[in-house]
Amino acid sequence: MKKLNHLLTGLLLAAAAAWVPGAAAQSRVEQALPSGPLCATRAPDMAQWQVIYKAQPLPKPVASGAAATPAPAKPPEPDGSDFQKTIIKNRTLYHVQWTTGSRFAVDKWCLQDVQVTTLPNAQLPVISTPNERDDYYMDFSKSDFHGFEWISGKNFIGVQSIGGVECMVFKDTLKGQEGETHEAQAVVDYKTRLPVSLQVGEGLTTYQFSAAPSSQLNPPAKIAGLADQWRKRLKQARLSPPP
Numbered sequence: 392m393k394k395l396n397h398l399l400t401g402l403l404l405a406a407a408a409a410w411v412p413g414a415a416a417q418s419r420v421e422q423a424l425p426s427g428p429l430c431a432t433r434a435p436d437m438a439q440w441q442v443i444y445k446a447q448p449l450p451k452p453v454a455s456g457a458a459a460t461p462a463p464a465k466p467p468e469p470d471g472s473d474f475q476k477t478i479i480k481n482r483t484l485y486h487v488q489w490t491t492g493s494r495f496a497v498d499k500w501c502l503q504d505v506q507v508t509t510l511p512n513a514q515l516p517v518i519s520t521p522n523e524r525d526d527y528y529m530d531f532s533k534s535d536f537h538g539f540e541w542i543s544g545k546n547f548i549g550v551q552s553i554g555g556v557e558c559m560v561f562k563d564t565l566k567g568q569e570g571e572t573h574e575a576q577a578v579v580d581y582k583t584r585l586p587v588s589l590q591v592g593e594g595l596t597t598y599q600f601s602a603a604p605s606s607q608l609n610p611p612a613k614i615a616g617l618a619d620q621w622r623k624r625l626k627q628a629r630l631s632p633p634p
Contacts (some may be wrong), residue, residue, distance in 0.1 A: 417434040420435055423561065424544045431576070432534040434480055437603040442476040445593035472594075478535075479606035497527055498612045505618040507610075516614070518621050519576060536586050538596070542577050555579040560612060565591060 434440065476486045485501035498509040508517045519525045521532070530537070539630045546563040561577040573592035580587055589596045610618075 422549050424547050425447070425550070425581065428584055429542050429544075429547075429559065429561075430536065430539045430579045430586060431548070432536065434535045434585070434600075435603065437605045438478075438480045438481070438600070438605055440478055440598055440600040442478065442595045442596060442598060444475070444594060446593050447590070473625055479608055480535070481604070482560055483530070484610075486608060486610070493572050499527060499529065500614050500618075501529060502610065502615070502618045503530060505621050507614045507617055516617060518617060520621075520625070533626060538589050538591065539577055539579075541575065541588060542579075553578060553587065556587070558587055 392584040398529045410607045474489065476490075479486045481505050485499075487497075487499040488629060489497035489499060489502065496511055496625045500507045504527060506519045508519070510517060510523070510527075517525055517527070521530075527628050539562060547560045548560050548562050550557055551560050552558070557580075559581050561579075563575050565575045567573060567574045574590075575592075576588075578584070578587040578589075584598060586598045588598065610617075
């Protein structure tokens with residue numbers, strides 16, 4: 392937790408500095424766009440990481456010569472939209488533990504074409520597929536990390552040291568689904584190209600990677616059995632002639 396708080400504080404201070412030309416020049420160590428992919432689309436085959444989302448407004452721009460507003464000493468209190476996901480990956484198999492505050496917990500197994508989600512106080516797990524998605528469906532078909540598709544050389548602002556780690560920083564203004572605009576900032580680890588943080592509007596998502604599990608990841612027998620039963624039903628439905 393201390394490491395996460397240190398990372399969040401570093402991100403906020405770097406974001407505030409980026410708005411002030413003089414301060415930004417001090418924190419940047421490189422301006423040229425690095426070669427290679429800008430952000431990884433996949434975690435390693437064996438990996439574990441946390442995704443933490445908090446409502447955290449971006450610092451507002453300040454006038455030239457004015458002092459930047461210091462980052463708050465304490466982060467805002469979590470609201471109903473804040474969440475944390477712990478994801479364990481074994482090639483194409485994902486196990487996700489999803490918590491919202493301290494009141495709600497979801498346990499999810501993503502078994503390629505079938506996802507089995509266990510909700511609190513639910514008698515039976517919820518099953519979803521790419522064609523039948525629910526509110527907890529997670530799409531890993533194209534990427535392990537969503538929301539970074541907009542970064543490019545055009546909105547790259549430089550490499551900055553954040554929390555002692557050299558990071559690539561991108562900033563832009565994005566359009567929402569209803570035409571509204573959101574200030575966005577993406578931070579990517581310069582060495583690994585894994586995401587560090589993504590801020591869109593007042594939503595801050597941070598990524599914290601830990602040591603990969605050493606043992607094989609296998610779903611519980613009950614979960615695997617439900618997924619197999621669902622696959623059989625789908626196969627029978629495709630083979631059955633229409634009424």
